[in-house]
Amino acid sequence: MWDFVQEQILGMKWLNTLIGNLLTASGLDVSGRIGGSIHFFLYDVIKIVILLCVLIFFISFIQSYFPPERTKKILGKFHGIGANITAALLGTVTPFCSCSSIPLFMGFTSAGLPLGVTFSFLISSPMVDLGSLVLLMSIFGARVAVVYVVLGLVIAVMGGTLIEKLHMEDQVEDFIRNAKQIDMPQAELTVKDRMRYAAEQAAGTLKKVFPYILAGVGIGAVIHNWIPEDFIAGFLGTGNPFGVIIATAVGIPMYADIFGCIPIAEALLAKGARLGVVLSFMMGVTTLSLPSMIMLKKAVKPRLLGMFTALCTAGIIIVGYFFNAIEHLLF
Amino acid sequence: MNVKVLGGGCSKCETLLSNVKEAVASTGADADIEYITDFAVIGSYGIMSTPALMIDDRIVSVGRVLKSSEIEKLLR
Numbered sequence: 001m002w003d004f005v006q007e008q009i010l011g012m013k014w015l016n017t018l019i020g021n022l023l024t025a026s027g028l029d030v031s032g033r034i035g036g037s038i039h040f041f042l043y044d045v046i047k048i049v050i051l052l053c054v055l056i057f058f059i060s061f062i063q064s065y066f067p068p069e070r071t072k073k074i075l076g077k078f079h080g081i082g083a084n085i086t087a088a089l090l091g092t093v094t095p096f097c098s099c100s101s102i103p104l105f106m107g108f109t110s111a112g113l114p115l116g117v118t119f120s121f122l123i124s125s126p127m128v129d130l131g132s133l134v135l136l137m138s139i140f141g142a143r144v145a146v147v148y149v150v151l152g153l154v155i156a157v158m159g160g161t162l163i164e165k166l167h168m169e170d171q172v173e174d175f176i177r178n179a180k181q182i183d184m185p186q187a188e189l190t191v192k193d194r195m196r197y198a199a200e201q202a203a204g205t206l207k208k209v210f211p212y213i214l215a216g217v218g219i220g221a222v223i224h225n226w227i228p229e230d231f232i233a234g235f236l237g238t239g240n241p242f243g244v245i246i247a248t249a250v251g252i253p254m255y256a257d258i259f260g261c262i263p264i265a266e267a268l269l270a271k272g273a274r275l276g277v278v279l280s281f282m283m284g285v286t287t288l289s290l291p292s293m294i295m296l297k298k299a300v301k302p303r304l305l306g307m308f309t310a311l312c313t314a315g316i317i318i319v320g321y322f323f324n325a326i327e328h329l330l331f
Numbered sequence: 332m333n334v335k336v337l338g339g340g341c342s343k344c345e346t347l348l349s350n351v352k353e354a355v356a357s358t359g360a361d362a363d364i365e366y367i368t369d370f371a372v373i374g375s376y377g378i379m380s381t382p383a384l385m386i387d388d389r390i391v392s393v394g395r396v397l398k399s400s401e402i403e404k405l406l407r
Contacts, residue, residue, distance in 0.1 A: 067394065068379040095394065099341035100381050106374030175371035182377025197395065204396070208342070295339070298370065 002142070010138035012047045019043045037221045044217040044263045051135060052209070052259050053202050059130045060201035063095040064194040068104050071121075072111050081161060083113070084120040088156035091124030092149075095201075101292070102176075102299050110179040115172065116164025122296075123312060124156035127287040132258050139266050140275075143330045148279060151322065155315035162311060163304070171304035212260030220263030223271060233272030243277040244320030248313060251284025255292075261285045275327045280320030287312050332360065332406075337367045338382035344368075347382040347396045354402035362406065
């Protein structure tokens with residue numbers, strides 16, 4: 001039963017077969033390079049667009065129950081590591097985009113939340129969200145998805161706790177530390193309001209990430225059909241102990257949505273790259289990027305920004321090697 | 332009246348600003364539109380998600396790109 005859900009509903013194998021048959025009927029050889037590339041491209045673009053619209057709609061609906069103002073209040077009730085764990089968990093359901101990170105930082109700080117708790121939130125928020133959980137399930141299976149999310153949360157909790165222990169409060173810009181606590185009255189939303197919000201989010205996200213999906217699937221199609229398996233397997237497979245580090249270093253400066261990097265990850269995995277290598281690439285792309293760092297640089301001084309980057313990078317590399325080590329248990 | 336669009340300059344904030352301009356033009360409201368990108372100011376109103384919209388120093392929306400038809404209703 002679960003296999004059916006994973007292969008046909010989340011993985012949409014039927015779509016793959018359908019497109020394959022249509023292309024064959026129109027006289028294209030889908031086992032050849034060009035036909036195969038077209039097949040992969042069409043199937044992946046359609047699959048990801050459908051998944052994205054459905055997922056973002058449901059996720060945004062859930063997220064509308066956790067606006068940052070509410071998250072701030074919930075977090076105020078927890079202390080110690082419990083607060084870090086709660087922050088990492090709420091990071092997965094609070095709607096967040098990198099341009100909101102500074103007002104959110106100010107709101108958390110002015111409410112008296114410790115710096116480490118804020119950072120647990122800031123690390124977990126882009127790295128693990130409900131969307132990545134479902135998306136990973138559709139491509140790598142439930143076990144990989146669950147382990148990915150758990151490890152992402154562990155990185156967020158440990159990263160935040162370390163930043164707390166280092167007492168870097170003086171590394172936060174003054175305008176944030178001096179922000180006054182203001183509680184905004186919360187508007188009561190009806191289910192209709194939430195549905196409208198969710199539909200707007202789905203449409204807005206699709207518009208924003210569609211170019212990344214096309215680019216990601218295009219790169220995926222090239223990897224899938226044109227790059228020899230020996231090359232990828234040798235470079236990013238069991239033969240290269242530095243595969244995880246290379247993948248992390250390539251992924252971090254890149255700025256893309258998880259929906260854009262999934263097809264690349266999928267193609268690399270099919271060509272013999274190791275699971276840990278592929279997942280550290282994805283974590284690198286989604287967690288850290290130049291635009292988000294430029295944004296965060298306005299809020300914190302270089303030493304804390306450096307610490308944040310170093311912690312995330314180290315966490316991603318450790319997770320990569322961990323996945324490589326347990327890969328044989330997950331498939 | 333005074334209308335403030337608050338946001339860090341991302342594409343969503345730009346869209347809200349242009350929708351506000353459109354709504355002001357179509358209703359003919361006598362409004363000065365301010366675009367506030369300074370995070371210190373944005374945070375000082377207690378706003379935690381952008382883009383946000385304020386009309387006469389009252390926060391009317393946060394974290395959403397309102398359509399110009401919705402803004403028209405708020406301007407009346």
